[in-house]
Amino acid sequence: MTHSSPHLASPLQIGPVSVNSRVMLAPMAGVTDVVFRDLVRRKAPESLICTEMISSNGIIYSKRRDARILDKGENDHPIAYQLAANREEVLLQAAEQIIEDKNPDTIDLNMGCPVKKITGNFEGCALMKEPEKAYQLISKLVRHIDKPVTVKFRLGWDANSMNYVEFGQMAEAAGASMVTLHARTRAQGYGPGCKWEAFGELKNHLKIPVIANGDIDSAETARKILDTYHVDGVMVGRGCLGKPWLIGDIDYMLKHEGMPLQRPLEEKLAICLEHAKMHCDYRGEVAGIRDMRKHLTWYVKGFHGATRYRKELTAVETMDDIKQIFEAILNEQYAQVG
Numbered sequence: 001m002t003h004s005s006p007h008l009a010s011p012l013q014i015g016p017v018s019v020n021s022r023v024m025l026a027p028m029a030g031v032t033d034v035v036f037r038d039l040v041r042r043k044a045p046e047s048l049i050c051t052e053m054i055s056s057n058g059i060i061y062s063k064r065r066d067a068r069i070l071d072k073g074e075n076d077h078p079i080a081y082q083l084a085a086n087r088e089e090v091l092l093q094a095a096e097q098i099i100e101d102k103n104p105d106t107i108d109l110n111m112g113c114p115v116k117k118i119t120g121n122f123e124g125c126a127l128m129k130e131p132e133k134a135y136q137l138i139s140k141l142v143r144h145i146d147k148p149v150t151v152k153f154r155l156g157w158d159a160n161s162m163n164y165v166e167f168g169q170m171a172e173a174a175g176a177s178m179v180t181l182h183a184r185t186r187a188q189g190y191g192p193g194c195k196w197e198a199f200g201e202l203k204n205h206l207k208i209p210v211i212a213n214g215d216i217d218s219a220e221t222a223r224k225i226l227d228t229y230h231v232d233g234v235m236v237g238r239g240c241l242g243k244p245w246l247i248g249d250i251d252y253m254l255k256h257e258g259m260p261l262q263r264p265l266e267e268k269l270a271i272c273l274e275h276a277k278m279h280c281d282y283r284g285e286v287a288g289i290r291d292m293r294k295h296l297t298w299y300v301k302g303f304h305g306a307t308r309y310r311k312e313l314t315a316v317e318t319m320d321d322i323k324q325i326f327e328a329i330l331n332e333q334y335a336q337v338g
């Protein structure tokens, strides 16, 4: 590995788990399912990839060990299963069950979700207002399982209560093996104004690895964040929507100092078709295409006439519908070129 920052030359150490990549895929509900992870891994086989957030209550009270959200693919490793929880007994049971059934590499605790349904249940980012409670959840889980526990959180609840340094110190004291900071408050949601300087500040206060997250969507930005704030890795979320190759591209460029790859339109659309086919194989064509619609609109973002195609793509019913629209897009692009 060649790195301008020497601390990145060795694998990322998450407790006893070594990960040979400094870029990871962010957990995204409704996106980072088993199919999307498979596609991302084809280009980024060494990166840690996180599941969507899984409700501990949901899996324990529904008593369903076969829920789709729990699915893990054949080569789905290294993988973090992310849990949301507020009650210790339920969290411990849920983690135990997942470890028994899926053998993940790490368990991540969600303490950053801003969605009302979650925070109203005193889960996700609401735990940043209850650091004592968060400490109990983390420390009990660390003692209960033999997998590293990591924690993902935000700057704080709002601009007046930014407690990310104290919260990170609390997580470390509770036994967490790594933390990820999404550099926004809960009040900011996903809006503008990521406070990247917070990465350096948090890193200065912790011994465990710190992962930077928020508006990192290219290899150049990833490198800048790693070099400027000396964090241990970066996590990419929305940058991967419609670009399942991005984690692999960033990983490659961080390891080899290369230039960003230019992917021709044909290649992007071919990857998208493969993605759609994988969804259909997984869930059958009707549900598979329905699940795929949002992805289709992300793939064509930035293409000539994308707005018009986006509308058509949200109404597709079959693989053939998608192929027809893609042919039209390609023809239009060729016409543009010459």
Ligand SMILES: Cc1cc2nc3c(=O)[nH]c(=O)nc-3n(C[C@H](O)[C@H](O)[C@H](O)COP(=O)(O)O)c2cc1C
Pocket (backbone or CB within 6 Å): 026, 027, 028, 029, 030, 031, 052, 053, 082, 110, 112, 113, 152, 182, 190, 213, 214, 215, 216, 235, 236, 237, 238, 239
């Ligand atoms: C559609 C969507 C779903 C998300 N779901 C989760 C989730 O399940 N768990 C979580 O910790 N964060 C979730 N997030 C937040 C991301 O993991 C990430 O922290 C955030 O998008 C900032 O990173 P980005 O700027 O690279 O997108 C979600 C974000 C999006 C856009």
